[in-house]
Amino acid sequence: MPELPEVETIANGLQTRVSGDRIESVWLGNKPEPLKSSSAEIARALEGARVGQVRRVGKHIVFDLELARSGGRWQWIVHLGMTGRLLIANPQTELPKHTHLVARLASGRELRFVDPRRFGRLEVRAAGFKGPGAEPLQISAEDFVGLFHRRTAYIKSLLLNQTLLQGVGNIYADESLFRAGVRPRRRAHSLRRAELKKLHARVREVLKEAIAAGGSSVSDYVDADGEAGFFQLQHRVYGRQGEPCLICGTKIKKIIVAGRGTHYCPTCQK
């Protein structure tokens, strides 16, 4: 579900609202848990820890944990998968279905992890998590070109590959390619240098605009306060199959690339 702008919005909300708070106790659901670390490890790392900085790395939310006792520096890493949510709530409000973790905070509130499809992942690990790829908002145009210009795969597949660029998902890949005028099935090495530079600029532009709008709410995305984002109103191709292109009027096409629904304008994108 959430891509870079949504994860960034959520992480910023959590930084504002829970950083500095202390986790007093943790409840974890059972059965096939959506965990990379064990329940015991997670509970041990979280309970009693003060929450330091909260930020986004790729599509992950990273909580710095400051532990009174063990001294070591740990991080709690949350990947929301398709349907994961991190919500701040009053203890009195009913626990939503599919709640897998509840962290009770010293301030009296709760931080809840809810994930119907269970594609999300929770992990605790030693500090220093960087993620597998480059950050789209930090990489230089030169390095961006270097990432793609020799690769033979479809450019869209590569934009989704988190070990190259981390944070871009299906919506923003389609939106970036539209703005750059590049078809999703172009082989990356067939893109001219100028096209790759343009794509670099458009990826950043789309992500920044989406962050400013609080992300895209396609079906059930909400931020840490339960608020929806608004960038879906600015989608130019994603979800617009059959509708006219906003530039030329051609019907937007939908095909499958890398197993994902892929939207583009056959006229504007070459």
Next chain:
DNA sequence: ATACCGACCTGTCAGC
């Protein structure tokens, strides 16, 4: 190296 497919899960919506 790359592409496709199924798996992992649940919910929703369109069509019958």
Next chain:
DNA sequence: TGCTGACAGGTCGGTA
């Protein structure tokens, strides 16, 4: 009303 199938913001592993 209820059933069925397709599809959904993500990732992984197997196979050709």
